[in-house]
Amino acid sequence: MASLPRKHLFDLPEGVIYLDGNSLGPLPRGVAERLERCVHKEWGEMLIRGWNDAQWMDQPARVGNKIARLIGAPEGAVVIGDTLSIKVYQALASALEMRPDRKVVLSDNGNFPTDLYMAEGLLRSLGRGHELRTPPPEEVADAITEEVAVVMLTQVDYRTGRMHDFTAITQKAHAVGAVMIWDLAHSAGAVPVDMVANNAEFAVGCTYKYLNGGPGAPAFIYVRPDIAETVRPALSGWLGHEAPFAFDLGYRPGRAVERMRVGTPPVLQATALEEALSVWDGLTMAEVRARSIELSERFIREVETRCPDLTLLSPRDPMARGSQVSFGFSESYAAIQALIERGVIGDFRAPDAMRFGFTPLYIDEGDVVRAAEIIEDVMTNRLWDDPAYKARSRVT
Ligand SMILES: Cc1ncc(COP(=O)(O)O)c(C=O)c1O
Ligand SMILES: Nc1c(O)cccc1C(=O)C[C@H](N)C(=O)O
Secondary structure (H helix, E strand, O other): OOOOOOHHHEOOOOOOEEOOOOOOOOOEOHHHHHHHHHHHHHHHHHHHHHHHHOOOOOHHHHHHHHHHHHOOOOOOOEEEOOOHHHHHHHHHHHHHHHOOOOOEEEOOOOOOHHHHHHHHHHHHHHOOOOEEEOOOHHHHHHHOOOOEEEEEEEOEOOOOOEEOOHHHHHHHHHHOOOEEEEEOOOOOOOOOOOHHHHOOOEEEEOOOOOOOOOOOOOOEEEEOHHHHOOOOOOOOOHHHEOOHHHOOOOOOEOOHHHHHOOOOOOHHHHHHHHHHHHHHOOOOHHHHHHHHHHHHHHHHHHHHHHOOOOEEOOOOOHHHEOOEEEEEOOOHHHHHHHHHHOOEEOEEEOOOEEEEEOOOOOOOHHHHHHHHHHHHHHHHOOOOOOHHHHHOOOOO
16 A cells, blocks of 8 residues: 555545544545445344354454554553543553552643543542642653552643653653553554553553544553453443353453453444554554654744744644644634634634644645645734634534
8 A cells, every 4th residue: 555645545525624633533435335334234134143243242352453553552452442531530440449558640730631530530439538630741750759659641732732751751650659541542643652662551542533433433441461460440341241241240350451341332433443444554653653743844834934923832842742733822713713714624722722633644745835825824814803703602
């Protein structure tokens, strides 16, 4: 297969430059047809037999293996299912059980809110006086002390694209005896990740962003293989049981990471994801990362030259940045609306970020330059200064 870009593998609307694949990836070409087959040939014709005959029951592990390759994890260490919020909860609950004598969970105040909300809810229901600490991202490393039970961080900041030092933070967590959880929501399919080398105990992530699994696509969870047989799942659902179809009354955790399965897998969503993952065949994350850096560096250069009113909010050093670039502007919400209307889809993140994702599978240098020209037009001609844009409802 030809290397990058692979635009022909995606169904992108004509005239759109899609710089929001960091929030919701576009539709890969084969997905609609694969779903059609799943609906008619599997669900429609096989009915209940689909669990065996179409291997629906093995899908969480099978798709997990496809993701494993992209995050440097071995076969059998990743499963998919549920939403990322649930996977965060599961990882944190199990991690806390591994350090019963410690009471501090360390995250940061740039983390995506659901990760912090799930932690708060879990700690409250444990009722054992745990504390969630959220220093600024730059201060996390110094806040890793021997009080900390679990360090739980999102590698790439959803707003700024700032990337934590993946290796140094995990090493520091382990040096003080803390358990490490990485949320790879903005990393999987965006930056090279090597879970084996990193040695963190847990990783979680979503698949609707850079992995193009579609809206509501299932999340994934990785558990380090050497601890997977001892980790205790808090959400002990029947499909994480060692023998679900024995229908025993007592819970016995399933084999390794399979114990992190909870209930019935979302077969249609997982089928879309499984097909979507084939766009990565024959690609390495190193190749994707190299292109992503070229594209985002070019974008920053073009925008800074053309638009003096925009301030770079992302780290300037590409090695400290994920695959997204944010610019600050006082009217960024209206400016993003003006851009979307002109075919450049990025997004707004409160309070003032215009955020653009770089996805080399379907974005090339020409798109980047064209997007910068349109941003220049919107800024120079104050096209954002339109009450209709400012009034538009803010759902996402
Ligand atoms: C870091 C991070 N965690 C969690 C989520 C969302 O979790 P869920 O898939 O449960 O909506 C997102 C984005 O939506 C995210 O960026
Ligand atoms: N998961 C989302 C959703 O269900 C609706 C709207 C947006 C999202 C997102 O993924 C937001 C995303 N995590 C972000 O970085 O802003």
